[in-house]
Amino acid sequence: MEDLKAAITAIHRERPLSTVVLTGAGVSADSGIPTFRGEGGLWRNYRPEDLATAAAFARDPLLVWEWYEWRRSIVREAKPNAAHLAIARIPNTLVVTQNVDGLHQRAGSKDIIELHGNLFRTRCVREETRRDALDAFGTLPPHCQCGALLRPDVVWFGELLPVGAFERAGRAVRAADLLLVIGTSGVVFPAAGLVSFHEGLSIEINPQLSAISSACTFAVAANAAEATPPIVEAIIDARTHR
Numbered sequence: 001m002e003d004l005k006a007a008i009t010a011i012h013r014e015r016p017l018s019t020v021v022l023t024g025a026g027v028s029a030d031s032g033i034p035t036f037r038g039e040g041g042l043w044r045n046y047r048p049e050d051l052a053t054a055a056a057f058a059r060d061p062l063l064v065w066e067w068y069e070w071r072r073s074i075v076r077e078a079k080p081n082a083a084h085l086a087i088a089r090i091p092n093t094l095v096v097t098q099n100v101d102g103l104h105q106r107a108g109s110k111d112i113i114e115l116h117g118n119l120f121r122t123r124c125v126r127e128e129t130r131r132d133a134l135d136a137f138g139t140l141p142p143h144c145q146c147g148a149l150l151r152p153d154v155v156w157f158g159e160l161l162p163v164g165a166f167e168r169a170g171r172a173v174r175a176a177d178l179l180l181v182i183g184t185s186g187v188v189f190p191a192a193g194l195v196s197f198h199e200g201l202s203i204e205i206n207p208q209l210s211a212i213s214s215a216c217t218f219a220v221a222a223n224a225a226e227a228t229p230p231i232v233e234a235i236i237d238a239r240t241h242r
């Protein structure tokens with residue numbers, strides 16, 4: 001683990017005071033939640049890119065909801081792993097996540113930007129009203145009291161991010177002393193573009209090389225639950241010995 005050692009040495013040298021953590025599906029892989037890309041994560045014979053779109057929902061809302069109910073059932077049973085828990089311990093941190101599973105909140109992180117929404121919220125397609133929806137629906141697809149369909153309150157391929165979310169994330173990435181990039185393939189834009197906003201120390205944790213590995217100062221080839229805790233210990237330790 002030479003790359004992990006080198007990243008920890010850099011943290012001790014630079015002693016970062018502020019951190020932004022950008023996470024993707026890989027940070028939740030160690031909680032048993034399938035990623036979109038990489039191994040596993042197949043659902044019937046569909047590709048996520050063919051189901052997570054407004055066009056797919058308009059064509060077949062029942063099929064799309066069945067897929068979301070399957071994902072929601074997996075996430076409901078899952079628990080935050082050592083990576084989520086370690087991230088929640090970093091002082092002065094903003095978590096910018098592409099994930100829709102809510103595990104950063106459940107791990108105790110307080111300042112979180114959910115770029116792609118949340119699986120446990122619905123939105124009325126007519127009134128645009130949002131509601132928490134933790135439990136499984138009795139009948140699919142679910143409907144609003146107004147009679148219109150409810151959709152998951154997530155950002156589908158081709159849709160815009162929540163107003164202001166990317167701008168706030170971009171400002172924070174620019175200003176942060178340290179950027180941690182954990183478990184993202186770096187191919188979903190605009191989220192992946194955030195990495196290029198950061199000029200200082202950046203550390204990626206991902207067992208595979210990603211599209212943004214070469215943009216980071218260090219690419220630690222390891223699982224999130226394994227490499228995040230020692231990185232976080234180094235951040236806390238470096239602050240204590242400033």
Ligand code: NAD
Pocket residue numbers: 023024025026027028029030033034035036037038098099100101102116182183184185186187188205206207208209210222223224225
């Ligand atoms: P992705 O599926 O495109 O890529 C996952 C990345 O995680 C890959 O690079 C893979 O090598 C890496 N990875 C796999 N196991 C890992 C581990 N144990 N530790 C660290 N990294 C690991 O995911 P993405 O980049 O987040 O982008 C795709 C979209 O997928 C996002 O918009 C997101 O909303 C959605 N998504 C979210 C969830 C979730 O909320 N948990 C799950 C699947 C997909």
